[in-house]
Amino acid sequence: MCLLLSANILDFDLVKMPSQKEDSPRVLLIGGIQGDEPGGFNALNLFLQHYKILKGEVWVIPNLNRHSILRNHRGIYGDMNRKFKTLSKNDPEYSIIERLKSIVLHDKIDFIFHLHDGSGFYRETYISKELNPSRWGNCSIIDQEKLKGAKYGNLLEYSQSIVKYVNASALKDLHLYHIRNTHTAKEDKEMEKSLTFFAVRNQKGALANEASKNLPLNERVYYHLLAVEGILKTLGVEFKRDFKLTPRKILEFINDSEAVVQITPLITLPVMGLKKSIAFFPLPSKEIAQIPLSSTHYIMGLLPKNQDIVLKYGNKIVTQLSPFVIEFEKSAQKVQIQVDHRVEEVRLGSIIKVKKSFKVLPSNLRVNVIGFTPKGRAGVSEANYEISLANLIKKYSIDTKERQYRIEFYNGRKFAGMIIVEFEK
Ligand SMILES: [Zn+2]
Structure with missing residues (x-):
């Protein structure tokens, strides 16, 4: 693809x-x-x-x-x-x-x-x-x-x-x-x-x-x-x-600090404060103009640049995504996440705020917490681990303050959605 x-x-x-x-x-x-x-x-x-x-x-x-x-x-x-x-x-x-x-x-x-x-x-x-x-x-x-x-x-x-x-x-x-x-x-x-x-x-x-x-x-x-x-x-x-x-x-x-953009219903990203580039980012195999974007801002857009895709807010660059092209599920499902010891139902494609730690509860989906590698067990689903900021490798954060991380969910060979976890100050 x-x-x-x-x-x-x-x-x-x-x-x-x-x-x-x-x-x-x-x-x-x-x-x-x-x-x-x-x-x-x-x-x-x-x-x-x-x-x-x-x-x-x-x-x-x-x-x-x-x-x-x-x-x-x-x-x-x-x-x-x-x-x-x-x-x-x-x-x-x-x-x-x-x-x-x-x-x-x-x-x-x-x-x-x-x-x-x-x-x-x-x-x-x-x-x-x-x-x-x-x-x-x-x-x-x-x-x-x-x-x-x-x-x-x-x-x-x-x-x-x-x-x-x-x-x-x-x-x-x-x-x-x-x-x-x-x-x-x-x-x-x-x-x-x-x-x-x-x-x-x-x-x-x-x-x-x-x-x-x-x-x-x-x-x-x-x-x-x-x-x-x-x-x-x-x-x-x-x-x-x-x-x-x-x-x-x-x-x-x-400079709306609350601004977000939805890239398909399966992904929501903050618009402000992202790193210059984000590697290995799941995107559907579609023409760029066909990738659905939605935001409270009317001047968001995607542009090709070499093999990458640049997310824009008017004239401003939000971030540059290196695509990992994969088939996307048609609609977002919900998963259970324990956020600071309270279990919440979270729709894939959302952003959640965490004070100390989170734990994705097991479901039919494979879980990949980007920046987290359970000792000696690379490649397995990363559900059921209690993860705090100290357990995450900072270079994998999506934001310049290194407090936002992505959890990706896969259903067999399809991408099922992303949740962004933001650690509050
Ligand atoms: Zn003019």
Whole structure:
């Protein structure tokens, strides 16, 4: 058996956030059209986790250019934001663009808000190399002032309202937002090919928002979220968030210490604090794009690298797995584990916390505690041993603090699942 490491085009996610009162506008938020602009896709990843819509409806595409995000590349197949005027059917991203166009044109969508990270700080007049009219950072972008005939067409007015909202919470004068009108229809041949102008040409209100690449990630996300709030309020979409919006809180959310990712139902891994690489890691013999991943974070993904697989969280590397390719059981069963002298039923594919020791009770499954070798009895099932941190070889831990270990379960020649044991401090 071997793993097929094909360069699959990964499709984007569309997540709908409905409300009890859906009479007012439905807004489409889009992030990640360029894979090296993490402010936008991290902002929407957090928006999906920490906001609730109370009136109106919001649709979110957090990871439009997913394959480029995972590779930290502006656009592996060229700039995706130049593919909305004409595009060859042979373009590898043709089907992604077609799907996106149909969502933009959907009857239910009234307005499109598109997030970017741009360099420097936009200013109407030349002030310095980083502050001038050809910079894109921290501005609200309109293609034109008004869109006649559109349901929500007062683009300049909306942009003014966003800028006012954002600037009320700006961290420094340097960061103050300005409006940039690209006058696309009159003079900007490049921007004619963009996503927002595609919407505008089709009588849909659309704005772009730029956070500065000169800012650290959490501050970019801060400005994007302020701008998203600004447009939602302006259009009459009501929402609530479950936190106080500050750059410090955003940093905490980005480095979410509780984050986990499920790789098939049989394995759950923590996202933060893993070692750079983990050897001999069970994976099913499937194309990478077909391996099911799920997480509360929307920007997780797997990428091939030589014979290995890299687990990514947006642009960040979580860990590199050296696969041990094996057939996986279809569903996870439960086993009994004595955790600190109390017997618990544990589903394979979970993470358990242990204070002092654990003991896997015997079942029909063969048990392999990675990093544990009972004296003189290598190769047998490692059920029924009481194991504490001192019994484990540290280099086999999966985390840099050397407190997390894996127990693997096998049913004959099949992989039945993994349990991660974390020794608490
Ligand atoms: Zn961009």
